[in-house]
Amino acid sequence: MFSALLAASLVFSQADANLAFKTATGLVENHTPRDSGTTRSMLAANYLLDAASAAGADVRRDMFVAKTPKGERRFTNLVASFKRNPDAPWVVLVSHYDTKTGVDCPGANDGASTSGLLVALAGVLYNHRTQNDNVMLIWTDGEECMNAYVEDDGLWGSRHAAKSLKESGVKVKAVICLDMLGDKDLHVSIPKNSSPALSKIALAAAKKAGVADKVSRVDLLVKDDHVPFLEAGFKSIDLIDFEYGSAPGLNDYWHTAKDTVDKISEESLFTAGKLVAGMLDILLQ
Numbered sequence: 001m002f003s004a005l006l007a008a009s010l011v012f013s014q015a016d017a018n019l020a021f022k023t024a025t026g027l028v029e030n031h032t033p034r035d036s037g038t039t040r041s042m043l044a045a046n047y048l049l050d051a052a053s054a055a056g057a058d059v060r061r062d063m064f065v066a067k068t069p070k071g072e073r074r075f076t077n078l079v080a081s082f083k084r085n086p087d088a089p090w091v092v093l094v095s096h097y098d099t100k101t102g103v104d105c106p107g108a109n110d111g112a113s114t115s116g117l118l119v120a121l122a123g124v125l126y127n128h129r130t131q132n133d134n135v136m137l138i139w140t141d142g143e144e145c146m147n148a149y150v151e152d153d154g155l156w157g158s159r160h161a162a163k164s165l166k167e168s169g170v171k172v173k174a175v176i177c178l179d180m181l182g183d184k185d186l187h188v189s190i191p192k193n194s195s196p197a198l199s200k201i202a203l204a205a206a207k208k209a210g211v212a213d214k215v216s217r218v219d220l221l222v223k224d225d226h227v228p229f230l231e232a233g234f235k236s237i238d239l240i241d242f243e244y245g246s247a248p249g250l251n252d253y254w255h256t257a258k259d260t261v262d263k264i265s266e267e268s269l270f271t272a273g274k275l276v277a278g279m280l281d282i283l284l285q
Contacts, residue, residue, distance in 0.1 A: 010128050012277040016120040017270035023051050024108065024116030024182060024269075025261050032106045033099045036142040036156065037073030044097055045076045048139050051119045052080055056126025057137065062164070066156045069146045070101075077157045078139040082125045085132050089171035091283050092136045092234075093118060093276065094225050095178045096143030096157060104257045109244055113182025113264050115139055117272055124277060132284045140225055149223045158225035162232040174198055174283050175236040177226035180254075181272035182264030183241045188215040188275065191222040191238050193230065198237035198279075205278030211271050239275070 027034075031044035045061065052059045057080035065074050095114035099107035106112075118137050125135055138161050145154025158177075165172055176198070181188065188206075190199050199217055206215035226236040244263070245252040253259050 009281050010124055010277040012121070012124055012270070012273035014270060016124055017266050017273055019055070019123060020113075020116040020120035020269040020273065021182075021264070021266040022116070023048075023119045024112040024264065026051075027097065027112045027115060028106045028108045028261050034097065034107070035101045036075055036098045036144070041098060041141065042076060045078060045139070045141065048097060048115055048119065049078055052078070052122045052137070055119055055123035057082075057122035062160070064160050066142070066160070067152050068156070069153055073142075075141040075156050075160070077141055077161055080122055080137040082133055082135045085134055088132045088134045089173040090134045090136050091173050091280060092138060092165070092175045092229075093121060093178065094138045094140055094158060094161070094175060096140045096225055098141050098144055100144045100255045101146050103255055105255050106257070106260050108259050108261045109180050109182045109264050110254060110259055111143070113180065113269060114178035114272075117178060117181060117269055117276070120269075120273060121276060133280070135280065135284075143225050155223070155225060155228055159228040162228040162234065165234070166232045172234045175226060175229040175234050176276065176279060177224055177236065177238045177240075178272070178276065179224055179238065179240040180244055181239060181241055182268050183244050184263060184265040184268060186214055186241055186268035186271055187243065188239050188272065189218040189220065189242055190216065191218060191220050191240065193221045194226065194237040195230070195235040198235055201279055201282050202237060202239065202275070205282055206275055209274040209278040211275055214271055215275060239272070
């Protein structure tokens, strides 16, 4: 019976979705704005660390300094590791929590929604253990660029994390970037610059979870936190809803004051959570 429990599939429940939504809501209501390198950003990191710890994760701060168009800034990534098989490779889940610098943007969908989702997934991984679940969760700081996504602007947290993983020599099977997945009118896009093998896994997981109508590949290149991992040689995928607006096909809530909690939903996070849990089930076999 014990071994059967170990082999059980990961299940993302409605209660997990509720935790994701509540965590995202708290992040927005208590830590807006949370521009990288600011006191409010550090408080936001503390909030997420406490939430993930309460869900069962052993979380550490990974603080670093990087050059930006506005001078050197201190950034804080959060890292939680679920290591249960020393011989198995890692699957890495990533979400940024920062908001766009210089813009009045609460970041409810863009940052908060998937950061809350990672907290809920931490609880799922803690409570539903498998034999091969070496999974790392990374809440990245500094995803948002200040001017444009170039070498010294934006994606600071993911660049740092990818470099650290590369230098450590650990085996990484997959990196899954989660972004803007709380949209009430959710449709998960898989950009063209995602690893093809992981794209196939995402579509298979969506079908098995009964959410295939919410997930599709798109002929679009997206600069997101998955890119530094691709550049470091890791298989990576971006799961993102980049149509976040007042009408189908629009993205007019993105990076604006309209990116508020009323635009995201627990049900969308439930869909996203089931998708990610399904991908983990396939990857951790």
